[in-house]
Amino acid sequence: MTAGVAGLSVVDLREVALGLGDDCLVLSHRLAEWTTHAPELEEEMALANLALDLLGQARSLLTLAGEADGRDEDQLAYWRDDRDFRNLLLLEQPNGDFAVTMTRQVLFSTFQELLYRGMAAGTEPRLAAIAAKGVMEARYHVEHARLWVQRLGRGTEESHRRMGQALDLLWPYTQELFKPTESWSRAADQGAVPPLSSIEEPWRHSIESLMVDSGLEIPGFPAWQSGGRLGRHSEHLGHLLAEMQHLHRSHPNASW
Amino acid sequence: MSHSEDWPLWEVFLRGRRGLSHQHVGSLHAPDPELALQNARDLYTRRGEGVSIWVVRSTEVHASDPDDQGPLFDPPSDKAYRHPTFYKVPEDLQL
Amino acid sequence: MPPTNSDESRDLAFQEAIDADRTVEPRDWMPERYRSTMVRQIAQHAHSEIIGMQPEGNWITRAPSLRRKAILLAKVQDEAGHGLYLYAAAETLGVGRGELTELLITGRQKYSSIFNYPTLTWADVGAIGWLVDGAAITNQLALTKTSYGPYARAMVRICREESFHQRQGFELLAELSRGTRAQHEMAQDAVNRWWWPALMMFGPPDSESPNTAQSMAWKIKRVSNDDLRQRFVDMTVPQSRALGLDLPDSQLRWNEARGHYDFGPIDWEEFRQVVGGHGACNAQRIAVRRAADEGGAWVREAARAWEVRQQSRTSAA
Ligand SMILES: [Fe+2]
Ligand SMILES: [Fe+2]
Numbered sequence: 192m193t194a195g196v197a198g199l200s201v202v203d204l205r206e207v208a209l210g211l212g213d214d215c216l217v218l219s220h221r222l223a224e225w226t227t228h229a230p231e232l233e234e235e236m237a238l239a240n241l242a243l244d245l246l247g248q249a250r251s252l253l254t255l256a257g258e259a260d261g262r263d264e265d266q267l268a269y270w271r272d273d274r275d276f277r278n279l280l281l282l283e284q285p286n287g288d289f290a291v292t293m294t295r296q297v298l299f300s301t302f303q304e305l306l307y308r309g310m311a312a313g314t315e316p317r318l319a320a321i322a323a324k325g326v327m328e329a330r331y332h333v334e335h336a337r338l339w340v341q342r343l344g345r346g347t348e349e350s351h352r353r354m355g356q357a358l359d360l361l362w363p364y365t366q367e368l369f370k371p372t373e374s375w376s377r378a379a380d381q382g383a384v385p386p387l388s389s390i391e392e393p394w395r396h397s398i399e400s401l402m403v404d405s406g407l408e409i410p411g412f413p414a415w416q417s418g419g420r421l422g423r424h425s426e427h428l429g430h431l432l433a434e435m436q437h438l439h440r441s442h443p444n445a446s447w
Numbered sequence: 448m449s450h451s452e453d454w455p456l457w458e459v460f461l462r463g464r465r466g467l468s469h470q471h472v473g474s475l476h477a478p479d480p481e482l483a484l485q486n487a488r489d490l491y492t493r494r495g496e497g498v499s500i501w502v503v504r505s506t507e508v509h510a511s512d513p514d515d516q517g518p519l520f521d522p523p524s525d526k527a528y529r530h531p532t533f534y535k536v537p538e539d540l541q542l
Numbered sequence: 543m544p545p546t547n548s549d550e551s552r553d554l555a556f557q558e559a560i561d562a563d564r565t566v567e568p569r570d571w572m573p574e575r576y577r578s579t580m581v582r583q584i585a586q587h588a589h590s591e592i593i594g595m596q597p598e599g600n601w602i603t604r605a606p607s608l609r610r611k612a613i614l615l616a617k618v619q620d621e622a623g624h625g626l627y628l629y630a631a632a633e634t635l636g637v638g639r640g641e642l643t644e645l646l647i648t649g650r651q652k653y654s655s656i657f658n659y660p661t662l663t664w665a666d667v668g669a670i671g672w673l674v675d676g677a678a679i680t681n682q683l684a685l686t687k688t689s690y691g692p693y694a695r696a697m698v699r700i701c702r703e704e705s706f707h708q709r710q711g712f713e714l715l716a717e718l719s720r721g722t723r724a725q726h727e728m729a730q731d732a733v734n735r736w737w738w739p740a741l742m743m744f745g746p747p748d749s750e751s752p753n754t755a756q757s758m759a760w761k762i763k764r765v766s767n768d769d770l771r772q773r774f775v776d777m778t779v780p781q782s783r784a785l786g787l788d789l790p791d792s793q794l795r796w797n798e799a800r801g802h803y804d805f806g807p808i809d810w811e812e813f814r815q816v817v818g819g820h821g822a823c824n825a826q827r828i829a830v831r832r833a834a835d836e837g838g839a840w841v842r843e844a845a846r847a848w849e850v851r852q853q854s855r856t857s858a859a
Contacts (some may be wrong), residue, residue, distance in 0.1 A: 226602055232625060233482075236493075335485055338481055442724060445606075476639065481847070
C-alpha cells in the first residue's frame with residue numbers, strides 16, 4: 192500500500208475522510224430540510240448556518256477522500272449508493288421535532304468538536320487543516336445546541352417531555368460514535384486522528400453534565416446500534432439519497 | 448393569538464473591526480441574552496462583518512427627544528410633566 | 543397653549559418636510575394614513591421575503607451539485623434575514639412580528655403574488671434568481687430612498703446582500719443554456735414561465751394604480767410602477783441574449799424614438815386571479831407558514847418559560 196504523507200496509507204486516509212465527510216453531508220441535508228419550517232425566523236438563520244458549515248466541511252473532506260482515485264466531491268456525493276455511505280446512523284435519523292433535532296445536534300457536535308481538536312493537532316496536514324477550521328464551527332454548533340437543550344429541558348412540561356422522548360429515541364445510536372473502523376485505528380496509530388476511546392470520556396462528561404443542568408436523564412438502556420461506518424444503514428438513508436441524488440443522476444453527463 | 452407572545456426585542460451593536468466603536472446595525476427577537484447574542488451573530492455577521500457584538504434589550508434603551516423640534520414634530524409625549532398643560536388646576540385660579 | 547395643532551396644518555408641515563427630502567423617523571409625528579400605508583407596505587414586503595423562501599427552498603435538498611446546494615442554501619437564508627430586517631422596520635411603527643404573521647396566515651395581508659407560482663424544475667431556481675430577484679432589486683434600489691428611515695435603511699442592507707442573488711441565477715441559467723440539450727430546454731421552459739409573472743411584480747399600470755399618487759407625494763414610492771417595469775425590461779433584454787435564451791414576447795423590440803424596448807400587453811386578468819388567491823400555490827404557501835408558526839409555538843413558549851425562571855432565580859438570589 193502506498194504510504195501517505197504521515198505514513199498513513201491512501202486507503203486509510205480515504206476511509207477516514209469519507210466517514211467524516213459523509214457525517215457532514217448527511218447531517219447538513221437533514222438540517223437543510225428545516226428550511227421554512229423553523230420555530231422562529233431567528234432559528235431559521237441558525238439552522239441554515241449549521242447546515243452551511245457542515246456542507247462546507249463535507250465538501251473539503253469528500254474532495255480529500257476522492258483525491259486518490261480521481262473522483263470529485265460530486266461524484267462521491269451523487270454516485271454512491273447507501274451501502275457505500277460511511278456516516279453514523281445517528282445523523283441520518285429523521286429530524287422529528289425541534290427537540291430531536293437539537294438533541295441530535297448536541298450529541299454529534301460535542302463529539303465532532305473533540306474529534307476535530309485531536310485531528311487539528313494530528314500528523315496528516317490536510318486532515319489537520321480541515322479540522323482546524325472545522326473546530327471553530329463545531330464549537331459554535333455545540334454552544335447553540337446546548338442553549339436549546341437547557342431551555343427545552345427546563346422550559347415547559349411539554350418541552351421537557353419532548354426532550355425526554357428525543358433522548359430515548361437517539362441514545363441507542365451514540366455508542367457507534369466511539370467504535371473505530373480498522374482504518375480509523377491505523378490512522379490513530381499514525382497520530383493522524385485521535386483514538387476514539389480518548390474522546391469518549393470527555394464526551395460522556397460533557398453530555399452528562401448538560402443533561403443534569405437541563406433536568407434530563409440519560410436512558411439506562413444500552414446504546415447498541417451501529418453499522419453506519421460499515422455501510423449498514425437504517426431505511427431512512429435510502430430515501431434521503433433518492434431525493435438528494437435523483438436530479439444529478441437524471442443527467443449523467445451534465446455539468447451544473 | 449401569537450402577538451402578545453413575541454420574544455423580547457433586542458438592539459444589536461457591532462464593532463466592525465478593532466479600533467472602531469460599536470455601531471447599531473438593527474434588531475432581532477430572542478428569549479434571553481445568550482440566544483440574542485447567537486442570533487445576532489447568525490443574522491448580522493454571516494458575511495464576516497464584525498469582531499464584537501453587543502445586544503441590548505430594546506426596552507432598556509432610553510431615547511432623548513428627537514433633535515428636530517421644528518413645527519412638524521410634536522414634543523415627545525413621554526415627558527408631558529414638563530408642560531404646563533399636564534397639571535390640572537382649578538379654572539378660576541391664576542397660576 | 544395648544545399651538546397650530548390642527549390636522550391640516552400638521553399634514554401640511556409633514557408634506558413640506560417630505561418635499562425638503564427630510565427622512566421620517568419612528569418618533570416623529572406622521573399622518574395616520576402615512577403610518578398605515580407604511581405598515582402595510584413594509585409588512586407585505588416582509589411577508590414576501592419569508593414566503594419567497596418556499597419556491598426556491600423546494601430545491602435545496604435536490605440541488606444537482608454541492609456547490610449549487612451551498613449557494614442556494616445561503617440565498618434562501620438571506621431571504622429569511624431580509625424578512626427579519628423588514629419585520630423589525632415595521633416594529634418601529636408599533637406593530638409586532640407575531641401580529642403581522644397572524645395577519646399573513648389568516649389571509650388579511652398579502653405578499654408578492656409571484657411566489658404563488660410553482661418551481662417545477664431546477665432551472666426555475668435560476669429563473670427566479672435572474673428574473674424575480676432582478677425585478678426585486680430594481681424595485682428595492684428605488685426604495686433605498688424611500689421617506690421612512692427604518693425602511694430605507696433596511697433596503698440599503700438588503701440591496702447590498704441581494705447583489706449575489708441575481709448573479710447566481712444568471713450563472714445557473716448560463717450553465718444550463720450552454721449545457722446538454724435537455725438542460726437548455728429546461729432553462730428556456732423556466733424563462734417562458736417566469737417572464738410575464740416577473741413583469742407583473744411591479745404592480746398594475748400607473749393608470750390603474752390609485753395609491754400611486756399619494757405614495758409618490760409622500761416619497762414612499764420614488765419611481766412609478768410603469769417606469770420601474772420599463773427599467774427592468776431594458777436591463778433584461780440584453781442579458782437574455784447573453785444567456786442565449788428567448789424572452790416569450792413576440793412584440794419585444796427596441797424603439798429608437800423612445801430609447802426603450804417596447805413589449806407586449808401583460809395579462810392583468812392572470813395577475814388578478816393570482817392575487818385573488820387562485821394561483822397554483824397560494825394555499826400551499828400559507829399552509830406551510832402556518833404550520834411553522836403553530837409547530838414552533840411550544841419551542842417559543844419553552845424558551846420564554848425558561849427565561850422567566852432564570853429571572854426569578856437571579857432576583858431571588
Ligand atoms: Fe430578498
Ligand atoms: Fe433575493
